[in-house]
Amino acid sequence: MNLTFMTIIFKRFIPILIISVILFSCGPKTILTDPENLNPNSLNWIPFTGYEDIVFVYDTNEMSYSSEAREMYYENLRYKTDQGGFLGAQEDYYAALERHSMTFNSESTPYFISYYLERNKGDLGDWDVFKVAVGDGDYYKNEMKIVTYESDNYDKGEDYDYKNEVTLNGIIFDSVYYKKQDRRPFEVYYTKKQGVVAFKVSSTEIWMIKQDTTIIEE
Numbered sequence: 001m002n003l004t005f006m007t008i009i010f011k012r013f014i015p016i017l018i019i020s021v022i023l024f025s026c027g028p029k030t031i032l033t034d035p036e037n038l039n040p041n042s043l044n045w046i047p048f049t050g051y052e053d054i055v056f057v058y059d060t061n062e063m064s065y066s067s068e069a070r071e072m073y074y075e076n077l078r079y080k081t082d083q084g085g086f087l088g089a090q091e092d093y094y095a096a097l098e099r100h101s102m103t104f105n106s107e108s109t110p111y112f113i114s115y116y117l118e119r120n121k122g123d124l125g126d127w128d129v130f131k132v133a134v135g136d137g138d139y140y141k142n143e144m145k146i147v148t149y150e151s152d153n154y155d156k157g158e159d160y161d162y163k164n165e166v167t168l169n170g171i172i173f174d175s176v177y178y179k180k181q182d183r184r185p186f187e188v189y190y191t192k193k194q195g196v197v198a199f200k201v202s203s204t205e206i207w208m209i210k211q212d213t214t215i216i217e218e
Contacts, residue, residue: 028081028090035074035096036119039149042128046070046102046115047195054104054195055210063207065104065113072100079121095121110137111185113196117148125152132177134185134199142188142199144179168198169208 050070056063074096082091097119104113116131127150135141144160159179166176166189176197178189187200200206 042148056207
């Protein structure tokens with residue numbers, strides 16, 4: 001092998017080696033952007049501040065619920081990845097996204113009532129999701145998912161029904177979000193003014209919020 005041939009091989013191999021070193025030595029770059037807060041209007045979907053008591057009634061029976069503190073925190077999540085080009089390093093974008101959560105529990109029943117708000121961020125925009133659920137331990141849960149704010153417009157998997165007016169046990173409720181399912185709890189009814197106002201745990205047994213425990217909207 002003469003010197004000229006070796007020089008040609010060397011000149012062709014070195015650029016490939018340099019590119020390979022660049023590609024394999026540059027891992028994903030983490031970019032942290034500003035925190036994302038829930039839209040102010042979204043905060044009203046949980047009509048409680050914490051440590052409230054609520055009573056539900058069925059016939060002559062009552063179930064008393066007490067809430068925990070309304071918890072607010074931020075969750076740091078990746079919301080976008082830029083693969084770069086052939087020579088560019090991958091860039092992963094992260095932001096601290098606001099969450100609110102709150103749970104009501106009862107000493108007389110395993111059923112709980114939970115409220116949850118989350119901020120989301122993606123390539124195309126930002127949106128807030130509200131989830132309200134009535135569940136029985138870890139086995140059965142009826143949960144509604146409602147988008148309360150969005151800066152873009154595409155399907156985000158909302159799961160609820162809505163009526164301007166619903167009559168339950170002779171009581172009229174306005175602007176009602178609800179969900180019915182085959183497994184218990186069979187039905188859940190919610191309003192922005194009072195939170196969960198009723199839930200059905202059998203084909204006939206519907207528990208209604210006691211009217212003197214209603215949260216009054218200011």
